[in-house]
Amino acid sequence: MAELKLSNVEKAYGEVKVLRDINLDIKSGELIVFVGPSGCGKSTLLRMVAGLERITGGDFTIDGVRMNDVPPSERGIAMVFQSYALYPHMTVRENMSFALKLAKKPQSEINAAVERAARILQLTPYLERLPKALSGGQRQRVAIGRAIVRDPKVYLFDEPLSNLDAALRVATRIEVAQLKEAMPNSTMIYVTHDQVEAMTLATRIVVLAGGGVAQVGTPLELYERPENEFVAQFIGSPSMNLLPGEIVETGAQTRIKLDNGGEALASIPTKASDKGLKVNLGVRPEDLVPTEGLGLFSGEVEFTEALGEVTLLYFKKVGESAGMVAKFPGIHRDLRHKAVTLTADPSKIHLFSNGRSLLYR
Amino acid sequence: MHPAFQAILTIVIGVGGCIGYFYFSNLFLDKVLFPARGENAGRNINRANMIRPWLFLLPAMIALGLYLTYPVFATLKLSLFDKSGENFVGLGNYAQMMTEAKFWEAMRSNALWLVVVPALSTAFGLLAAQLTDRIWWGNIAKSLIFMPMAISFVGASVIWKLIYDTRPTGQAQIGLLNHIWMQFDGGWGSVLLLRVLPAVLLAGFAALMGWLAWLLIRALMADRAGGFWLRIGRLAGAAISALIGLVAVIWAFGAATANLPYGAPQQWLTIPFWNNFFLMAVLIWIQTGFAMVILSAALRGVPEDTIEAAILDGANAFQIFFKIKVPQIMGTIVVVWTTITIVVLKVFDIVRAMTNGQWGTQVLANYMYDKLFTASDWGVGSASAMVIMLLVTPILVWNVYNARKEMR
Ligand SMILES: Nc1ncnc2c1ncn2[C@@H]1O[C@H](COP(=O)(O)OP(=O)(O)OP(=O)(O)O)[C@@H](O)[C@H]1O
Ligand SMILES: [Mg+2]
Numbered sequence: 001m002a003e004l005k006l007s008n009v010e011k012a013y014g015e016v017k018v019l020r021d022i023n024l025d026i027k028s029g030e031l032i033v034f035v036g037p038s039g040c041g042k043s044t045l046l047r048m049v050a051g052l053e054r055i056t057g058g059d060f061t062i063d064g065v066r067m068n069d070v071p072p073s074e075r076g077i078a079m080v081f082q083s084y085a086l087y088p089h090m091t092v093r094e095n096m097s098f099a100l101k102l103a104k105k106p107q108s109e110i111n112a113a114v115e116r117a118a119r120i121l122q123l124t125p126y127l128e129r130l131p132k133a134l135s136g137g138q139r140q141r142v143a144i145g146r147a148i149v150r151d152p153k154v155y156l157f158d159e160p161l162s163n164l165d166a167a168l169r170v171a172t173r174i175e176v177a178q179l180k181e182a183m184p185n186s187t188m189i190y191v192t193h194d195q196v197e198a199m200t201l202a203t204r205i206v207v208l209a210g211g212g213v214a215q216v217g218t219p220l221e222l223y224e225r226p227e228n229e230f231v232a233q234f235i236g237s238p239s240m241n242l243l244p245g246e247i248v249e250t251g252a253q254t255r256i257k258l259d260n261g262g263e264a265l266a267s268i269p270t271k272a273s274d275k276g277l278k279v280n281l282g283v284r285p286e287d288l289v290p291t292e293g294l295g296l297f298s299g300e301v302e303f304t305e306a307l308g309e310v311t312l313l314y315f316k317k318v319g320e321s322a323g324m325v326a327k328f329p330g331i332h333r334d335l336r337h338k339a340v341t342l343t344a345d346p347s348k349i350h351l352f353s354n355g356r357s358l359l360y361r
Numbered sequence: 362m363h364p365a366f367q368a369i370l371t372i373v374i375g376v377g378g379c380i381g382y383f384y385f386s387n388l389f390l391d392k393v394l395f396p397a398r399g400e401n402a403g404r405n406i407n408r409a410n411m412i413r414p415w416l417f418l419l420p421a422m423i424a425l426g427l428y429l430t431y432p433v434f435a436t437l438k439l440s441l442f443d444k445s446g447e448n449f450v451g452l453g454n455y456a457q458m459m460t461e462a463k464f465w466e467a468m469r470s471n472a473l474w475l476v477v478v479p480a481l482s483t484a485f486g487l488l489a490a491q492l493t494d495r496i497w498w499g500n501i502a503k504s505l506i507f508m509p510m511a512i513s514f515v516g517a518s519v520i521w522k523l524i525y526d527t528r529p530t531g532q533a534q535i536g537l538l539n540h541i542w543m544q545f546d547g548g549w550g551s552v553l554l555l556r557v558l559p560a561v562l563l564a565g566f567a568a569l570m571g572w573l574a575w576l577l578i579r580a581l582m583a584d585r586a587g588g589f590w591l592r593i594g595r596l597a598g599a600a601i602s603a604l605i606g607l608v609a610v611i612w613a614f615g616a617a618t619a620n621l622p623y624g625a626p627q628q629w630l631t632i633p634f635w636n637n638f639f640l641m642a643v644l645i646w647i648q649t650g651f652a653m654v655i656l657s658a659a660l661r662g663v664p665e666d667t668i669e670a671a672i673l674d675g676a677n678a679f680q681i682f683f684k685i686k687v688p689q690i691m692g693t694i695v696v697v698w699t700t701i702t703i704v705v706l707k708v709f710d711i712v713r714a715m716t717n718g719q720w721g722t723q724v725l726a727n728y729m730y731d732k733l734f735t736a737s738d739w740g741v742g743s744a745s746a747m748v749i750m751l752l753v754t755p756i757l758v759w760n761v762y763n764a765r766k767e768m769r
Binding site: 050051052072073074077078079081083085086087088089090098099102103146150 | 664666667669670671672673674675676680684685688689691
């Protein structure tokens with residue numbers, strides 16, 4: 001049980017501010033995922049929560065207690081590192097019991113905690129081994145076990161799966177999800193590069209960009225109602241298509257005339273004064289469907305990628321706009337070099353003005 | 362010829378000779394012996410490349426063979442012949458040596474050196490490596506600590522002889538140690554510094570040893586499943602710690618009740634038993650720098666995230682050092698320790714320059730020198746050389762084994 005609160009937290013290395021104005025309320029039992037481009041400060045923020053980096057501005061509290069100057073070991077947190085950070089000279093058992101030994105817990109209690117964690121993570125046969133005699137996945141589980149035995153209020157994960165191969169990553173991701181289910185009261189913060197991890201694990205995702213928070217929300221909120229172009233393009237793969245255009249009809253629904261000659265209807269209400277507003281229309285590749293009439297885009301398919309359940313269609317660039325991508329269910333190799341006109345359901349259209357979504361005005 | 366000129370000439374001839382050798386021998390190989398042209402060009406290149414490593418190894422192999430391998434066998438032979446090296450006496454020289462008090466004195470002081478110098482050099486080196494790591498003037502401190510490494514043993518001995526120098530009472534003491542010593546007058550300050558402090562330190566050390574012994578005994582009792590050798594090792598460890606602890610208690614008592622000759626300048630190097638330690642100080646002073654440099658590099662190699670994980674696990678600075686860092690650099694510590702041990706077994710210059718083995722400070726290497734060049738007894742001298750080699754070899758093998766393991 002732990003509620004975390006970050007108020008105007010900032011981090012400066014000398015003159016350089018790498019994080020500023022971070023405001024987050026994390027409720028007990030949440031699994032928060034930090035995502036963002038490389039170098040945006042995800043690890044730094046996590047390490048500030050852990051106490052490994054000094055917080056240079058703002059307040060950070062756990063359950064209402066200010067933690068800025070509390071030493072890491074007294075914050076009630078445990079961290080799992082990307083590189084596992086196992087103690088190479090200690091066996092799996094010693095690795096997992098180190099923290100409890102330092103806390104001078106009785107030996108029987110230590111053994112019970114270690115064996116329980118080992119059972120959960122299927123590490124029992126390896127308890128007396130040194131880390132160097134384990135596979136990557138097993139090492140990662142030991143690192144997680146080392147966190148579990150301490151029974152912390154908050155778990156921190158910094159890209160815990162990025163050193164594993166694809167299959168193992170899926171398996172371990174599911175294990176983390178089950179672990180979370182087994183411990184509904186513990187709060188977790190999880191840093192990742194992997195969208196699928198973020199979408200499947202998170203109760204809420206924090207998108208970090210340019211040293212600040214771009215949006216906080218549930219995975220579906222981020223996917224369906226991105227607050228800005230950055231989040232819109234960052235979440236989802238391939239990225240959302242953006243097409244410049246202008247509002248021509250306002251009301252409960254909005255009609256947009258696109259610079260490429262196409263037209264689209266969006267179920268986003270607009271005021272009469274919005275008429276003539278320059279906007280970027282956003283539409284996800286998976287929301288595009290072919291049409292016979294006037295669509296929002298038409299062009300020649302330059303290249304296809306058949307992934308089995310879906311086919312990605314890459315369209316020839318028109319002018320200087322970014323290339324369009326569409327995702328059709330099924331296999332459509334035959335569409336290569338064909339002209340296709342695309343449209344989308346009005347409810348799937350996003351509108352951005354100056355990078356901000358019109359939904360959030 | 363002026364010696365400086367001679368030195369320069371030697372350098373020019375030596376370096377020039379080396380360059381000339383490698384250049385011309387390779388030239389000969391490539392142009393004359395197996396030229397890379399004609400119908401056998403390909404095969405010739407392969408042959409030349411098979412021979413080339415030997416070209417580079419040859420000078421070293423000849424030098425080592427001439428100055429190292431041959432002397433070992435020659436010495437072995439000499440050790441079995443009499444004084445003049447003419448009549449075979451079997452193991453007579455060894456037997457004679459065993460009866461000599463000076464030989465056993467040398468063995469005893471060597472053993473003392475062997476325990477004290479590597480332990481203290483490594484410990485101080487580790488301490489210096491850790492402490493200089495986090496301060497801004499750490500690199501300056503490191504350079505200063507490393508400096509003695511650049512001084513020859515004889516040079517260092519001269520410096521320390523000045524520190525231990527003694528002048529008659531009434532004259533100004535130019536020796537640092539005597540100067541400090543003369544400040545003590547038997548007042549309460551002297552009692553505190555020279556009786557209470559050493560006694561407390563020794564008692565503390567004794568307590569530490571007792572605790573260690575107790576831990577080992579407890580581990581022995583608790584972990585019945587442990588292997589036979591593990592149990593023997595623990596038992597031996599406990600016995601040794603207990604013994605050292607006991608000695609420390611006796612010394613602590615001695616330090617507390619000692620009757621110290623205040624006000625009289627001391628001839629430090631003639632005080633029996635303790636003068637050994639005054640000599641060891643020189644070598645420790647030199648070797649600490651070596652240990653520090655190697656261990657400092659090893660400490661930097663300890664992954665930062667294991668330290669951060671330990672911080673999160675609640676370890677304090679001491680626990681991080683002793684439970685996380687030191688175990689991870691244990692291999693390097695062993696290499697440093699054994700390397701210094703080998704230096705210690707061969708120690709000669711310091712003893713030669715400072716006491717020449719008098720007043721109970723004889724060591725094996727100096728004993729050998731005395732026999733060989735003062736007494737001109739080639740038999741016993743060679744026999745003592747063989748003893749030194751026998752003692753060094755196992756440590757050397759272990760050292761090389763550990764160093765290789767580190768490199769992997
Ligand atoms: N000691 C430092 N001094 C100055 N800048 C630093 C320091 N440490 C990190 N930074 C900067 O802080 C920013 C955030 O780094 P951080 O490691 O948190 O990124 P990240 O989001 O975790 O990236 P990645 O996804 O690649 O792991 C980076 O731009 C980095 O250059
Ligand atoms: Mg990172």
